[in-house]
Amino acid sequence: MAEVEIKLLNKVYSGNTRAVTDVNAHIRDGEFIVLVGPSGCGKSTILRMIAGLESISTGELFIDGRKVNGVEPGKRDIAMVFQNYALYPHMSVRRNMEYGLKNEGLPRDQIATRIAEAARTLQLEDYLDRKPRNLSGGQRQRVAMGRAIVRDPKVFLFDEPLSNLDAKLRTQLRSELKALHRRLAATFVYVTHDQVEAMSLADRIIIMNAGRVEQIGTPLDVYERPATRFVADFIGNPSMNLMTGIVAEDRARVVLTSGPTIALSTEVEAAPGTSVDLGIRPEHLRVSDTGGADLTLSVHMVEHLGADTIVHGHIGQDAGALSLRVDGVQDFREHTQVPLAIAPGHLHLFDTQTGQRLNCA
Amino acid sequence: MQKRVIFRSAWLPYLLLLPQIAVTLIFFFWPAYQALESSFFIEDAFGFSRDWVGLQNYAELFRDEGYIRSFRTTLVFGLSVAALSLSVALVLAVAANRVLHAATAYRTLLIWPYAVAPALAGVIWYFLMNPSLGIVAYWLKLMGYDWNHYVNGDQALLMVIVAAAWKQVSYNFLFFLAGLQSIPKSMLEAAAIDRAGPMRRFWSITFPLLTPTTFFLLVVNLVYAFFETFSLIHATTEGGPYDSTSILVFRVYNTGFVGQDYGSSAAQSVILMIMVVLMTFFQFRFVERKVNY
Amino acid sequence: MVENRPFLSFVTHVTLIVGVGFLCFPVWMALVASSHGPEALSHSPIPLWFGDQMWQNYSDLLFGGMPQVGGVPVGRMMLNSLWMALGITIGKISVSILAAFAIVYFRFPFRMMFFWMIFVTLMLPVEVRILPTFDVVAKLGMLNTRQGLIIPLMASATATFLFRQFFMTIPDELVEAARIDGAGPLRFFWDILLPLSRTNIAALFIILFIFGWNQYLWPLLITADESQYTVVMGIQRMVNSGEQLPVWHYIMGTAILAMIPPILVVVAMQKLFVKGLVESEK
Numbered sequence: 001m002a003e004v005e006i007k008l009l010n011k012v013y014s015g016n017t018r019a020v021t022d023v024n025a026h027i028r029d030g031e032f033i034v035l036v037g038p039s040g041c042g043k044s045t046i047l048r049m050i051a052g053l054e055s056i057s058t059g060e061l062f063i064d065g066r067k068v069n070g071v072e073p074g075k076r077d078i079a080m081v082f083q084n085y086a087l088y089p090h091m092s093v094r095r096n097m098e099y100g101l102k103n104e105g106l107p108r109d110q111i112a113t114r115i116a117e118a119a120r121t122l123q124l125e126d127y128l129d130r131k132p133r134n135l136s137g138g139q140r141q142r143v144a145m146g147r148a149i150v151r152d153p154k155v156f157l158f159d160e161p162l163s164n165l166d167a168k169l170r171t172q173l174r175s176e177l178k179a180l181h182r183r184l185a186a187t188f189v190y191v192t193h194d195q196v197e198a199m200s201l202a203d204r205i206i207i208m209n210a211g212r213v214e215q216i217g218t219p220l221d222v223y224e225r226p227a228t229r230f231v232a233d234f235i236g237n238p239s240m241n242l243m244t245g246i247v248a249e250d251r252a253r254v255v256l257t258s259g260p261t262i263a264l265s266t267e268v269e270a271a272p273g274t275s276v277d278l279g280i281r282p283e284h285l286r287v288s289d290t291g292g293a294d295l296t297l298s299v300h301m302v303e304h305l306g307a308d309t310i311v312h313g314h315i316g317q318d319a320g321a322l323s324l325r326v327d328g329v330q331d332f333r334e335h336t337q338v339p340l341a342i343a344p345g346h347l348h349l350f351d352t353q354t355g356q357r358l359n360c361a
Numbered sequence: 362m363q364k365r366v367i368f369r370s371a372w373l374p375y376l377l378l379l380p381q382i383a384v385t386l387i388f389f390f391w392p393a394y395q396a397l398e399s400s401f402f403i404e405d406a407f408g409f410s411r412d413w414v415g416l417q418n419y420a421e422l423f424r425d426e427g428y429i430r431s432f433r434t435t436l437v438f439g440l441s442v443a444a445l446s447l448s449v450a451l452v453l454a455v456a457a458n459r460v461l462h463a464a465t466a467y468r469t470l471l472i473w474p475y476a477v478a479p480a481l482a483g484v485i486w487y488f489l490m491n492p493s494l495g496i497v498a499y500w501l502k503l504m505g506y507d508w509n510h511y512v513n514g515d516q517a518l519l520m521v522i523v524a525a526a527w528k529q530v531s532y533n534f535l536f537f538l539a540g541l542q543s544i545p546k547s548m549l550e551a552a553a554i555d556r557a558g559p560m561r562r563f564w565s566i567t568f569p570l571l572t573p574t575t576f577f578l579l580v581v582n583l584v585y586a587f588f589e590t591f592s593l594i595h596a597t598t599e600g601g602p603y604d605s606t607s608i609l610v611f612r613v614y615n616t617g618f619v620g621q622d623y624g625s626s627a628a629q630s631v632i633l634m635i636m637v638v639l640m641t642f643f644q645f646r647f648v649e650r651k652v653n654y
Numbered sequence: 655m656v657e658n659r660p661f662l663s664f665v666t667h668v669t670l671i672v673g674v675g676f677l678c679f680p681v682w683m684a685l686v687a688s689s690h691g692p693e694a695l696s697h698s699p700i701p702l703w704f705g706d707q708m709w710q711n712y713s714d715l716l717f718g719g720m721p722q723v724g725g726v727p728v729g730r731m732m733l734n735s736l737w738m739a740l741g742i743t744i745g746k747i748s749v750s751i752l753a754a755f756a757i758v759y760f761r762f763p764f765r766m767m768f769f770w771m772i773f774v775t776l777m778l779p780v781e782v783r784i785l786p787t788f789d790v791v792a793k794l795g796m797l798n799t800r801q802g803l804i805i806p807l808m809a810s811a812t813a814t815f816l817f818r819q820f821f822m823t824i825p826d827e828l829v830e831a832a833r834i835d836g837a838g839p840l841r842f843f844w845d846i847l848l849p850l851s852r853t854n855i856a857a858l859f860i861i862l863f864i865f866g867w868n869q870y871l872w873p874l875l876i877t878a879d880e881s882q883y884t885v886v887m888g889i890q891r892m893v894n895s896g897e898q899l900p901v902w903h904y905i906m907g908t909a910i911l912a913m914i915p916p917i918l919v920v921v922a923m924q925k926l927f928v929k930g931l932v933e934s935e936k
Contacts, residue, residue: 051830052834053830073830073833074835074836075836079834080831080834082830086825086827086830087831088828088832090849090852099832099837100834103841104836364758364821364822367759368759368760368838368839368842373756373839373840374756374762377755378752378753378756380808381749381750381753381772381809381814382753384805384806384808384809385809388790388791388809389775389778389783391786391790392783392786392789395786395789395790396783399786452673453673456667456673457670459662459666460667460670468928469921471670472921472924474677474681475920475931476864476920477681477868477916478867478912478913478916479870480868481886481909482680484909485684487893488684488902489680489683493698494700494902495698496683496699498698499698530677535928535932536932539928539932553657589781591781591871592870595871595874595890596870596893597893610781614781614871617785623785627786630782630785633783637782638774
């Protein structure tokens with residue numbers, strides 16, 4: 001098991017396209033790290049650089065204390081699971097799992113033991129002599145994981161491994177993955193564009209955008225204290241309501257462009273007159289029953305999802321878009337006005353210019 | 362045309378390419394260069410002396426009535442072979458595409474001539490049309506038509522056209538059939554619902570969608586007729602009677618090996634090579650498809 | 655789709671039968687002619703049905719010496735054709751799969767130059783540049799040798815392109831997985847790429863075998879020694895035998911024998927052949 005140390009990593013393609021810019025990260029031994037972000041944000045490139053499939057333009061990469069910048073993928077002591085499984089189609093499940101071990105020159109009996117063990121873990125014992133084309137998508141992904149497990153690598157790399165599966169299977173394999181990680185106690189680096197997957201699997205999440213790291217933190221960290229406006233917007237579904245406004249003279253209130261003034265619980269560390277984005281999650285808004293309202297929502301559309309209800313609309317007459325999420329089934333009518341109160345302590349402020357989080361003193 | 366991940370080695374790719382490049386250099390580029398070079402010389406029959414003559418070989422070619430006639434013969438021959446074999450193949454492919462049950466049986470019966478060497482196709486038709494005992498010549502005589510390709514140049518040309526087209530039908534048939542099968546069924550169904558009958562469906566939907574295939578095949582057929590039917594002609598008419606079946610590629614051979622006029626043969630080779638390369642690029646650019654032997 | 659047009663179906667079948675007739679008739683006549691003795695073929699009209707000389711004719715051909723071709727039995731010529739066809743086929747496939755592997759899976763200086771060098775030879779048949787190629791082979795002292803017969807025909811841009819196209823469709827992840835599994839380029843080629851190319855190799859084998867078997871002009875020029883004649887070119891010697899009248903029952907028998915191996919290959923492996931042909935050319 002091993003740590004992965006990423007120092008000032010950069011990837012520049014010919015023609016000067018920057019895929020990754022100045023990424024630093026320290027992945028601890030036995031940690032489950034998820035790299036998440038929209039497509040093209042550089043997350044897969046980082047994974048592929050760790051694997052050795054992509055060369056490193058500048059920066060340093062250490063696995064278990066060894067600098068591996070120029071080391072061949074096969075000699076990095078890593079294993080990788082691909083989105084499209086990448087099983088060798090002409091080899092049986094057993095031969096697929098054996099292949100890496102044979103190339104390593106491991107003795108036959110050891111290979112057999114490892115495969116038997118992995119097959120038991122992944123419930124693949126009945127399929128060992130089948131060809132990949134005779135397996136279902138879920139089974140194929142298990143074989144791909146098996147191929148990784150038998151290598152007993154220092155680091156496991158996953159490149160969107162569940163994206164090709166249907167929703168139900170995805171949920172099931174997600175919990176299997178989590179259990180696998182617990183049992184192997186190995187370092188996992190996992191790439192996905194699905195924030196739910198990231199939130200449910202990760203010990204820590206690395207959120208990326210446009211080749212840069214936006215935030216590194218535990219799932220709750222990034223949910224509760226998003227470091228940037230991008231993170232605030234990216235994590236959470238439906239996403240956070242973001243409203244533009246200006247810090248008032250007393251620095252304890254924000255005047256929204258759409259009209260209302262919102263009181264903060266404490267003073268914000270920004271000069272009066274600073275343009276800010278004020279964020280509030282849909283689940284932190286509630287219908288005001290006292291009459292006094294922080295905001296008024298004109299309802300446009302109501303989604304009844306059973307467990308909760310999501311209401312979409314605008315502030316006031318027709319200003320910024322706003323959504324509200326309440327538990328259970330509740331009755332809202334379209335084209336009505338709903339007074340809303342903000343749950344205290346759940347406001348987020350971001351500098352409009354830099355996108356960085358502004359702390360409240 | 363490049364993989365995302367590649368192997369790195371300073372020498373391995375060159376080693377892997379070596380056989381192909383060596384054969385290409387020795388047996389394509391070197392001869393091509395030789396042809397180009399000797400097309401500027403006149404050499405005596407024994408190879409003792411050669412004189413630089415510049416473009417004289419080329420100039421003489423285009424003054425030579427026989428060579429100009431060969432150009433015309435090649436064009437008539439090529440276009441006729443293409444037209445004949447393409448139309449027969451298209452009709453058969455459309456028919457075979459309609460038949461559901463016996464389709465494989467028909468296909469088997471229609472594709473085997475692909476395997477017949479052009480020389481053999483020529484020899485067999487030569488036999489069928491032999492004026493003294495060929496069965497086709499006999500039938501023609503019964504119908505009051507006197508067939509003798511030994512003396513009648515047009516008839517000789519017609520014979521090699523039929524033989525060359527006969528051999529090529531299978532090839533075209535396969536491509537037309539593949540083209541027809543790749544037309545989405547839903548499109549024809551939509552047309553049927555729009556009350557288009559089979560004929561109208563063919564001309565308004567099927568045929569336009571086959572255009573790329575047809576174009577591709579046209580070029581392939583022309584290349585086949587221009588260059589690969591050498592053996593067919595050599596094994597039968599040997600260019601005669603009176604030069605009437607002497608297509609360009611036959612003339613290259615005849616001038617060089619029989620007439621021993623190396624300079625002129627080389628000049629003809631150069632002209633043909635330019636034609637081939639032009640056709641290759643034409644094919645690649647406009648059809649974006651690949652080519653045959 | 656429901657389409658009830660009995661007349662159209664009738665026309666369809668008639669068309670196909672006429673087509674099959676047009677394609678089969680010449681070979682039928684060749685087969686019939688090869689079953690008769692010389693008397694039956696000495697006057698018009700010649701018979702349309704089999705005679706009783708078939709066994710005799712074919713055993714003469716296969717094992718007896720044909721005076722028109724220097725006393726070489728057709729059986730011997732067929733064997734020569736087989737060696738030539740196999741040599742060309744195996745040579746072309748090995749040479750071009752290696753070249754395609756280099757071009758697709760490596761990046762190196764002059765890669766594009768090599769690519770274009772192969773590309774321009776795509777359609778250049780040997781007939782077009784026959785004299786200088788002959789000269790080169792003569793200079794290399796390869797006239798009248800098996801190498802001289804086979805090697806110049808071994809470079810095939812078409813096969814290289816087919817393999818290149820096929821390699822491009824193999825998912826990148828497969829190479830990546832192999833590299834993570836510790837496989838170098840040669841091991842990847844041997845363990846993964848070659849087994850995956852099986853179908854393509856088989857399809858190409860059929861097409862190239864026919865190409866090789868049907869070679870005409872090249873063996874005609876290169877082989878001086880009758881014992882090296884191949885069957886497709888040998889037939890020319892029989893047809894144009896100078897002053898003598900052609901011996902049609904032998905010629906047609908030879909034609910039939912010469913077309914049997916490639917036709918068998920095409921019909922027996924029809925599915926692979928169709929796939930290989932249509933895919934390689936499109």
